[in-house]
Amino acid sequence: MMNRCIYVFCWLCLVCWFSPVSAQGQAMLEIPEPGEKTLVHSGWYARKADEVKVDGNRLSAVPLEKAGWLPARVPGTVLTTLLENDLYPVPEFGLNNNLIPDIYEVGNDFYTYWFVRQFDISGLPEGRNVWLNFRGINYKAEIFLNGKRINRNTHEGMFLRKTFNITPFLRVDAPNVLAVLVYPPTHVGNPNGGQGGDGQIARNNTMQYTPGWD
Numbered sequence: 001m002m003n004r005c006i007y008v009f010c011w012l013c014l015v016c017w018f019s020p021v022s023a024q025g026q027a028m029l030e031i032p033e034p035g036e037k038t039l040v041h042s043g044w045y046a047r048k049a050d051e052v053k054v055d056g057n058r059l060s061a062v063p064l065e066k067a068g069w070l071p072a073r074v075p076g077t078v079l080t081t082l083l084e085n086d087l088y089p090v091p092e093f094g095l096n097n098n099l100i101p102d103i104y105e106v107g108n109d110f111y112t113y114w115f116v117r118q119f120d121i122s123g124l125p126e127g128r129n130v131w132l133n134f135r136g137i138n139y140k141a142e143i144f145l146n147g148k149r150i151n152r153n154t155h156e157g158m159f160l161r162k163t164f165n166i167t168p169f170l171r172v173d174a175p176n177v178l179a180v181l182v183y184p185p186t187h188v189g190n191p192n193g194g195q196g197g198d199g200q201i202a203r204n205n206t207m208q209y210t211p212g213w214d
Helices: 003-007 078-084
Strands: 014-016 038-040 044-048 113-121 131-137 140-145 160-165 176-183
Touching: 131 140, 131 176
Parallel strands: none
Antiparallel strands: 014 038, 014 131, 044 113, 113 176, 131 160, 140 176
């Protein structure tokens, strides 16, 4: 059963700039001094990818309509967000773990999710570059900002760190929309009751756990 806990681990941790929410309720981000950075952990929303009927370019091109989206935990996992929204019981108690759908049974699409963060900036100082630093995404991701894809190739790997210069994509006169599509590993494997399962679980390089039930 631990298979599900491994492969829904989609960790987003972004380094950018952050300041308190404005009086209008829109997150206002301010550019820090050179060399400084701020964690952007709040204000994220998540939704199952097959419920979003547009691609990342269109999704990030306009302000997010929050109806149908879940407040998301970042950094965290897809499962963390589902648990915090009371969609499944916490797996640490009794046999609750059996009530969480296993990815081998429901398929990768079940745990493929969009994560979206919207923000405003008041201005961009001349000559200043702004970098978006992903401190870990597990396992694959496509990244979009304001209608443009910013990673040419799909980000893939266990908690690999990536940094992008997003200066050319930023909007000063309209809301900025950052959208990240997060996929679980391609080869999920079947736990089938034994430690290591069917031998397919390790085909992607990601975290593995094989605890016993006692």
